[in-house]
Amino acid sequence: MKAIQILMYAGIILLAGSWSQGTELSGPTEQLKPALDSLIVILEDDSLKGAEKKKERRSLIMKEISNGFDFREMSQRVLGRTWNTITPEEQDYFVTQMTKLLENVYVGKLESYTGGAIDFVEERIKGNRAQVTTLIENEGVKLPVHYIMQKTGSKWMVYDINIEGVSLIRNYMEQFRSILRQNDFNGLVKILEEKNLSFAQNDGA
Amino acid sequence: MLLPDGEYMKNCLAVVCFCLLVPGISWSAELVNPGSGMYPDLLGDESGSSFYDPDLLEDAPYIQEPDELLNDPIFEDDFSFRTPVFVVKDPLESMNRVFFEFNDRLYFWVLKPVSKGYAAILPVDIRQCLGNFFTNLAAPIRLVNNLLQGEVEDAGIVLVRFLVNSTAGVLGLGDPAYRDFELEPREADFGQTLGKWGVNAGIYLCLPGLGPSTLRDTVGFAGDVYLHPYPYISQDWVKDIVYIGTDRVNTISLSPSVYDELKRVSLDPYVASRQAYYEYRQSVIAKQ
Numbered sequence: 047m048k049a050i051q052i053l054m055y056a057g058i059i060l061l062a063g064s065w066s067q068g069t070e071l072s073g074p075t076e077q078l079k080p081a082l083d084s085l086i087v088i089l090e091d092d093s094l095k096g097a098e099k100k101k102e103r104r105s106l107i108m109k110e111i112s113n114g115f116d117f118r119e120m121s122q123r124v125l126g127r128t129w130n131t132i133t134p135e136e137q138d139y140f141v142t143q144m145t146k147l148l149e150n151v152y153v154g155k156l157e158s159y160t161g162g163a164i165d166f167v168e169e170r171i172k173g174n175r176a177q178v179t180t181l182i183e184n185e186g187v188k189l190p191v192h193y194i195m196q197k198t199g200s201k202w203m204v205y206d207i208n209i210e211g212v213s214l215i216r217n218y219m220e221q222f223r224s225i226l227r228q229n230d231f232n233g234l235v236k237i238l239e240e241k242n243l244s245f246a247q248n249d250g251a
Numbered sequence: 252m253l254l255p256d257g258e259y260m261k262n263c264l265a266v267v268c269f270c271l272l273v274p275g276i277s278w279s280a281e282l283v284n285p286g287s288g289m290y291p292d293l294l295g296d297e298s299g300s301s302f303y304d305p306d307l308l309e310d311a312p313y314i315q316e317p318d319e320l321l322n323d324p325i326f327e328d329d330f331s332f333r334t335p336v337f338v339v340k341d342p343l344e345s346m347n348r349v350f351f352e353f354n355d356r357l358y359f360w361v362l363k364p365v366s367k368g369y370a371a372i373l374p375v376d377i378r379q380c381l382g383n384f385f386t387n388l389a390a391p392i393r394l395v396n397n398l399l400q401g402e403v404e405d406a407g408i409v410l411v412r413f414l415v416n417s418t419a420g421v422l423g424l425g426d427p428a429y430r431d432f433e434l435e436p437r438e439a440d441f442g443q444t445l446g447k448w449g450v451n452a453g454i455y456l457c458l459p460g461l462g463p464s465t466l467r468d469t470v471g472f473a474g475d476v477y478l479h480p481y482p483y484i485s486q487d488w489v490k491d492i493v494y495i496g497t498d499r500v501n502t503i504s505l506s507p508s509v510y511d512e513l514k515r516v517s518l519d520p521y522v523a524s525r526q527a528y529y530e531y532r533q534s535v536i537a538k539q
Contacts, residue, residue, distance in 0.1 A: 147516075150516065151516045154512075154515075154516070155512075210531055210534060211530050211531050211533060211534020211535070211537075212526075212527045212530045212531050212534075213530060216526065216530070217517075217523055217526045217527055217530075218518075220339075220522050220523075220525075220526040221517060221518050221519040221522045221523055221526075222518070224519050224522045225518060225519060237518050238518065241518055245515075248515075
């Protein structure tokens, strides 16, 4: 009887030990770094360079990026309380349009920074949210980029990017608030669709 | 900038500063002090802090009407319901939008084509040298403001950089202070100084020819113009405009894509630039 009890305790302690070790190993930085590294690999791949390879490159990037970036969370935050007034189908459609927009914004920015290494400088965790600070160097200028992440289960996902104090999500949130003052949700979606179309037209050429 | 007359300017500025600063000090009690109110447990945080690591997690409530979001599952657990860090005040939006359009055309019809032609004539290293020259000549602004902010060490670096670059760097055309001594520039302006002293940003202003600003930063800009040595050398407002124009065109020719990129990615460029300006200035003021 005693032997079984001791074994059980030992088992619990072992389990607890491995559990805490497991969570420590996959902190926000550890999860973000491979995602960003694989993006850089794609961006620096010579066989994927050039305008004609853009489509192929972008689809590879989107596959990698959706592992670490929570576009649904971003869409919810950007829309604020309007999110709850629309149907689930409208929500899904909005997420796909928002994903397209953010892809063009973020990847477009990342593409202009090729060659510069990304340094991971700081990490800060509060509850289920984290802030990972990276430093991108481009032509002698060091640009701090903060990734704001949220933990769902054991996975850390980025939901905002903050560059020099300017929050990407809040910037769009303010734009949408301003647009929603004069338009309804459908009007907003139309403006969003037009924007995404303009990327396709300008970049596809 | 347009400096009509030294004495006149001095008086104007003294009046403006007095009006702004005296009530500013008594206001600051009720205003959010960006230096201390924005990132509360920065020092108590065990993960520490550094120049590149402001605490952005405290800044999570992207909420303007907190009451309407209660019981909303999206915001339930990670948003603390407190007043937002700042709210952009823009009562003059319709006027600002007109000036925004004006600046937009000024950029696309004048500044961009001119800087393109300019870049075609002058090779990039010469333009970089000119950029260094313009930056170096504005050193008094950074020196005085670093001192006003109590950043004595940074003021010292600004002074050393100015002396090294003006001599070894041949009138500021080169930047040996950074290249050989690794002294990085220390930016500071009067709008930032006022912000650090607790003066609120005030209403948003989009100034024709100058772009996004706030009431505080417009006063700050006027103060910085007063500290710039060029108007004292030139004594001629036409030359001042040429100087500013060349500086602007030179800067655009070296980093051409900032405004184009903003227009490319935003659905309402006016709101996007306003928000970005507010947040950027807020972070510049909160910086230790």
